[in-house]
Every structure is written in C-alpha cells, then in structure tokens.
Amino acid sequence: MVEKIKSLISEYAIRKIFYLLPKFSKNTLIKMTYLAEKVLTKHDPLVLAAIREVRRYFKEDHPSLKLAERIHKELDKNVLNKLVQNLFINAMFKGVDKCKIFSQRYGFEPPWFMVISPTMKCNLNCKGCSTRLYSKDEDLPYELLDRILTEAKEEMGMHFIVTQGGEMFCYKDIWRLWEKHQDVYFQVYTNGTLIDKSTAKRLRELGNIAPMISIEGFEPETDSRRGKGVYKKIMQAMDNLKKEGVFFGASVTHTRENHNLVTSFEFIDMLLKKGCFVVWYFQFMPVGKDPNFELTPTPFQRLELKRFIDKVRASRPIFIGDFWNDGPYVGGCIAAGRRYLHINHKGDIEPCAFVHFATDNIKEKTLIEALQSPFFKFIRERIPYSENLFAPCMIIDNPHILRSAVKLTGAKPTHQGAEKLLEGKLREKIDEYCRIWHKISKPEWEAWKRERALCVK
DSSP, rough: OOHHHHHHHHHHHHHHHHHTSSOOHHHHHHHHHHHHHHHHHTTTTHHHHHHHHHHHHHHHTTTHHHHHHHHHHSSSSSHHHHIIIIIIIIIIIIIIIHHHHHHHHSOOOOOSSSOOOOOOOOOOOOOOTTTTTTOOOOOOOOHHHHHHHHHHHHHHOEEEEEEESGGGGGGGHHHHHEEEEETTTEEEEEEEETHHHHHHHHHHHHHHHHEEEEOSSSEEEHHHHHHTTHHHHHHHHHHHHHTTOOOOEEEEEOOTTTTTTSHHHHHHHHHHHHOOOHOOOOEOSSSSOOGGGGGSSSSSHHHHHHHHHHHHHTTTTEEEEETTHOOOOOTTTOOOTTTTTEEEEEOBESTTTTTTSSSSBTTTTTTHHHHHHHHHHHEEEEEESSTTTTOOTTTTTTHHHHHHHHHHHHOOEHHHTGGGGHHHHHHHHHHHHHHHHHHHHHHHHHHHHHHHHHHHH
C-alpha cells in the first residue's frame, strides 16, 4: 500500500510538471525542481544533489535561468515536448522503478546511458581522429541496434542514447532507428556537414534527436583539421537547426594547438549567437591506431580550461560539459557501466569510448551479461580511483587502473594499435602527465570541497 501511494504521488508530480511547462517563470521552474525531487526521493544521490543545485541557481538568478528561458522560447513545441518527455520524464522518472528492480536483482545500478558507434563510415578525414584508420566495411546491423535499445529500455529503464561514428548521417538505417524508438532521446555527435535544410526540418519533425556538431575553433582551425570549407558548412548547419527550433550544441576537441581559441569568450559567444544550447569539451586523447600525444593538452592547459569553464558557467546562458574536469559532479569515472558504456561498430563492448579494450561482444552477449564481466567489475569496484575527483580518468589520470584491468582480466585490444597506450614511450609520457596533473589539480579539489561545504551550510 505504501509503494502504491508513493507511485500515485510520483504520477501526480509528473503530470504537474507537464502542466507547468507552458507557464514559464522563475517561480514555476523552482516549483518544478521540488516536484522532481518528490518523484526521485530514493534515486541516485548525485541526481538529487544536482536538482537542488539547479534550484539554488534559479533562486540566485544564475545564467542557467536564462538558459531555461532560451530553451522554452527558442525550441519548436514538438522538440521541447520530446526533450522533456524522453530525457526527463522517461529517463529520470519512469525509468526509476526499472532501475530499482535491476539493482535488487544484480546488486548494482544500471548505467544511465550508453554510447553506440554503429559505423565508422565518414565523409571527412580529420587530422588526429582516433577512428579514421578503422575499417569502414563493418557496420552494426539495424536489427542488432534495435535489440540493444529494447533491452536497455525494458531491463534498465534507459531512455538516453548517444550515437557517434564515423559520421552518423552516413549510417543508412539511422533514421529508421530514430523513428522506431521515439521514446528515446538521442544525442548525436556529427561533423554537421550533412545537415541541410531538409535534414533540419526532418529532425524538428521527429523531435527526439539533438545533434552535437564538432568544431575546432573558428574557420582556420576547423578547416585545418577537418578540411577546407567545413567551417562554412557547420555555420550553415547551425543556422538550419536554429531556424527549425531544434535542440543542438557543439562538440569541441580541446587540443594543445587550439587551446587559446576554444578557451576564449569570443568563441563561446559565437556559439551562443549561432543558437547552441550545449557545448561539450573533450580533451584530445592519445588513442586510436596511431596515438598522437603531441595533440593532447598539457596539464596546465587542462587547468586553464577548467577555470575558463567556471567563468562561462557563471556568466553565459549555455550548458557546458567538460568530460574530464567535471569528475566531482558525477563522483569520478562513469565508465564500465557505472553510468555508461560504449559499443563500437564491431559490437565490442568497451568500458568507455576512449578505452579500446574489451572482453565481450554484443553479438554474443546481452548488455546485462557484459555489465557483469570481470573486466567491467574490476573497473567499477575501484571507482573513484583517487580521492581527487578532478583526476577521474583511468587513461591519463590513473593509468595503473587500466593497465591492471587489462592484465588481470585478459581484455583484448579492439583494434590494431590500441595496446600502444599501455607501453613504451607513450606510457612514459602518460605517467609524467599524470604526476603533474595530480600535483596541480589537488588545490582545485580542496577549494571545490570547501566551497561545497559552505553551500551545504
């Protein structure tokens, strides 16, 4: 009876959130955070903490309030409804019961989302791309992708899927997949060159796809890495998406070469003007068939990026995600099914999109079986790898974790050359990077903890 009452309260809260959606105001947004908290009473503490922090931001007139206003005003109605229904209602609320059942049955929480790379086919040949030397002859079949998504939804309550490649708009069955699974919210990493006006219109009509367009800076930097004329195509793609009211953002590969440009307010303000709602920052990682450590940002550049993003968050109405420096917000590494996993175009089930080792293949195993593998368990049981959550990564911050996981569980490289990450001169360079980063990031971590302690008080 108690559980039934709780369920009814949750359903009421969800209906109330939908009722409040068109009534945009600061007070309405604050009310919605209280309703969300009521629904997620027993959910992950990190989610509850995030909801409370968002509420604090709204009360203090933080730029996130302006971002919420932008989302409400600039998105097409269908796009806004799908964003709320799939990403929040389905993924965060309706999926809670399935998460609980899964946790009780298997002894650990299911991942929140997964990244799938159905194809390595691409219409570009970007400098330093970790996937450009992969085989282009093998794609994941539609039937397999359909099975994976169905299992994720029905067994884990997962309704958020990230797809990447290759170039997703080169995958022949991608529209078929998006159309069938309209209760899923898809974040799609793309080079943007294939998003013409008709494609943008089709994305608006479906509403459940959020393109994240790769960009390296301004025209000289982008064209230098991606090819002449790519920047202008990206700008046109953003204009097309903005006109149709599609939720979209940018994906920035932070390198040693473009550091000064992508950590400038001029760059962020350009993306805001073009209509981006989100910007994801990914440090260039020395992975792939021919790892290139010389493009990896220095530890000092990484620290400058972290401090720059703090300033952006305090002053601009745009969501910024910093894949490595945001470790404190998610409790450290999120790989190996703790929060997500990666499936490559051959079906190899990797702990992370940057960790190219596996023991299982989705063609032979279910997702649940793969999550229980010794390889994934070894990694999960050691998270966080360091008390300093600004050093969450098993590749560059705590390389001993990845090396031990591969050695002790028999994980194999998922492509030729992946093993270079663990040996020789590259290993020595990573160890030196790790040593410096722990030293210079420790004061940032101590300051972060003090600030959060004051907020709690």
